[in-house]
Amino acid sequence: MDLIKVQNLCKNYGDLEVLKNINLNIKKGSIFGLVGHSGAGKSTLLRTFNGLEPIASGSVQINGLEISSLKGKELRHFRQKVGMIFQHFSLLGRKNVYENIILPLQCAKMPINPKEIQNLLELVGLQDKAKAYPNELSGGQKQRVAIARALSVNPMLLLSDEATSALDPSITGAILDLLGDINRELGVSIVLVTHEMEVVKRLCAEAAFMENGQVLKSGRIEDLFLTPDPKMREFLGENEILPREGLNIRIYFPKNLAQNPIITQMARTLQMDFNIVWGNLESFNGIALGVLVINIDKNAKEKVCAYLDEQGAKWEIIQGERNG
Known part of the structure; x- marks a missing residue:
């Protein structure tokens, strides 16, 4: 079931069109990524999901509500169900951890349940920091407070705007693990x-790749990785330097094939030699996916491609030049 439906969304800043005919469906209970270089329009699109950015045309529906039609109390009530975390934490320095967490509840005049706040502190690993102030915390701890604050209103949706980009890599992993735990345990x-x-x-599990205000491609991570367009391939860092002689074949291995020795078996079955000129095996959300480029004699094209088809591998013939 879709939680978010975006249809033909466009947004302008004056004469500048910053979002161009965006169409997206985001499933309830999922973790969805908006990915792309700086200036791609990711944060602007994200802020249309809670009404912080008005749209010029199109539709943004969250849990069946048309966001652009919400005004006044209706919009404020809706925003209480959408938590948001930012790159720079945005904590109030004069309030301690506990007071920062309950701030959204106070602003919305909602009841404060101390036991629920304590549970949030334990969830984010700050049960012993309730009375600490932001200047006493590390960057990772500040972001954990910001996450607990966003969760204090029991949201159905959590929006994260570059929440880990200001953190050290070692801390980033812990914050990402925390977001994964929140998704699984709370269903947010x-x-x-x-x-x-x-x-x-x-x-x-799913993502949309954006550039210049447009969604170039969206869907399951596995599909984005296995069938990337050239711009997506560049973003993934798949820059290959390939020989001009012979025939280069790029082979994509989905999760059911990534761990199987298809290339070794092909060499034995077809009794042929070839060169592996580039390869990459990575984990996407716990799923191992791979890409391999082999160089073969042009005369072997028909039998090699037929073998790959039989094994269920996706492949394409590429030119012997720098790609990306």
Whole structure:
């Protein structure tokens, strides 16, 4: 079931079109990534999900509600169900951890249950920091407070705008693990904006790749990785330097094939030699996926391609030049 439906969304800043005919479906209970280089429009799109950015045309529906039609109390009530975490934490320095966490409840005049706040502190690993102030915390701890604050109103949706980009790599992993735990334990849907492909690989089941205000491709991480267009391949860091002689074949291995020795078996079955000129095996949200480029004699094209088809591997013939 879809939680978010975006149809033909466009947004302008004056004469500048910053979002161009965006169409997306994001499933309830999922972790979805909006990924791309800086300036791609990711954060702007994210902010249309809670009404912080008005749209020029199109539709954004969250749990069946048309966001652009919400005004006044209706919009405020909706926003209480959407938590948001930012790159720079945005904690109030004069309030301690506990007071920062309950701030959304106070602003919304909602009841405060101390036991629930304590449970949140334990969930984010700060049960002993309730009375500490932001200047006494590390960057990772500050982000954990910001996450607990976003969860204090029991949201159905958590929006993360580059929440790990200001953190050290060692801390980033712990925050991503925490977001994964929140998704599994609380069932909160998460949409995260990032320019770091490692974040998407580690956490997301689905993603949309954006550039210049457009969604170039969206879907399951596995499909994005196995059938990337040239711009997506560049973003993934798949820059290959390939020989001009012979025939180069790029082979994509889905999860059911990534661990199987297909190439070794092909060499034995077809009784032929070939060169492996580039390869990459990575984990995407716990799924091992691989890409391999082999160089073969042009005369062997027919039998090699027929063998790959029989094994269920995706493949394409590529030119012997730098790709990316």
